[in-house]
Amino acid sequence: MRPVAPYLRGSTRRLAEEYDVALLDLDGVVYVGPDAVPGAPEALAAARAAGMRLAFVTNNAARPPHVVADHLTELGIAATASEVITSAQAAARYLGERLPGGARVLVVGTSGLEQALRERGLVPVSDATGQVDAVVQGYSPDLNWQMLAEGAVALNRGVLWVATNVDPTVPSPRGPLPGNGSLVAALRMATGREPVVTGKPDPTMHRESLLRSEANDPIVVGDRLDTDIEGANAVGCASLLVLSGVTSVRAAIEAPPKLRPSYLGSDVSALLVAHPEPRVVDGGAVCGAWQAGCTDVEGDAALILKQAAGAAASAGSDEAGAGDLDAWRALCAAAWAAFPDRGADGIRVHPDTDPGREAAGEVLGRLGLA
Structure with a gap:
């Protein structure tokens, strides 16, 4: 990948021709809640037609890749499970590299984490009554007090704690709602522990994206400065900030160096145009x-x-x-x-x-x- 400085770049070619893979965040970029961002299906189809490959990268660990791919396809965005990269997969790889095969991992989350752990030869469990070798926590709209209680019991034994992300909110048609970071905060307060975070902006997530997408010169497309853009800058990857999610024009203007994107756009249609360099x-x-x-x-x-x-x-x-x-x-x-x-x-x-x-x-x- 080419070096990326924390200031706006220019491209005389369309970004879909300049970069080989778009590493697309989902919430706030491709869809908001159950609906596609207006114009996103058409823009992404045009990017594919221009030769760009797409990878759908999400900090949301709630759903397995095939479920995400099916949802995207229903929205008019052709996608396969192999094109979906989740923070659950990054967390499972991190744990798989540090735990022996067959290790028991308590899941504070949902089925997306369970599937990712099994792919790495680990055993997901739902309670702390027996042996627990680690705890992994990811966003789940169904997470309840009992799950948090089991997590607290295991964490108080001193086992490894991995969080798929600490995003404080998730976007929705009704406005921002509590994200995994808000739920992680409950266990942090209850145990005094700090998790290892493997989702964006941690380089672990970017490494997972590169391994699975086989990208040579990718561009990260995101709506969050503190995850998508910070993560891209941390590994020297070009980035495109879009306004279809949670970040405002003012927030980008005020951003410190580590949160400054390479390109700006209103939505993913920005992949289909050249970008002037100021x-x-x-x-x-x-x-x-x-x-x-x-x-x-x-x-x-x-x-x-x-x-x-x-x-x-x-x-x-x-x-x-x-x-x-x-x-x-x-x-x-x-x-x-x-x-x-x-x-x-x-x-x-x-x-x-x-x-x-x-x-x-x-x-x-x-x-x-x-």
Whole structure:
């Protein structure tokens, strides 16, 4: 894989032609709850037609790969079980490399973990009354007090504890709901123990994805900065942040270096376009028809957006409407250049006072920054 720096990159070719495999997060990227993200089935089919292979990578350990593949197919996204990579598989590989064959692993989760453990020659168990060699915990909508109690009993004996992820929330049509991290917190409080985390952003998950997808030059596509993007940066993999899940435009602008993506897009259709690289100039950055700069407003750092003189919208910049993505790219590039070693927490964003102020204000409004 090529080196990846924590600033926006450009690609004159469509990303589906630039990279061989898209490592796609599921929740918030491909679907939200039971429904596909609008346009995702068509965009992913077009990416395949362009020669890109797809791997569906999820921190959710609740369902076995074949169940996930069947769900994707029902949503109009052709998928096979071999293309689905779960945090349960990464956790099971981690345990399989450290425990003898036939070791008994207490499952605080559901069937996805049980199947993954059996594939590694381990024995899943559901209670702590007998021998338990390790505890593995993954997201399950059916997890209850009894499961947590059995986990606490085993953990108090000092056995290895592996969590498939510590995502605090999962997206849903009703908004964020408690994720595995919220459930892990219950056992952390009850036992004073800390788990080994093998899901994103830990490199264990990325290694599992590469082994199973056989990717040479992949790109991670995700909606979370602290799992998808941080995990990609940790292993030097290119990444595409999309807005179809939990992350906002502002969160990307304020991101510290380890959470900064390589590319920005509204959704997975961003795989089907070229991406302009913002030009970093003194005091700011230019992308397409927009220029952003970091300045001082009433004693505080602020980002100013204005129309770039003589510039035109970039090709493929209309995913989010009329060059809005170019404005977002310019704002991110300017903020990251002004704060190279830390995040731009709480930075204010304003339209410039020049004649283009109204247009800049409208763009900021659409981006949720006004």
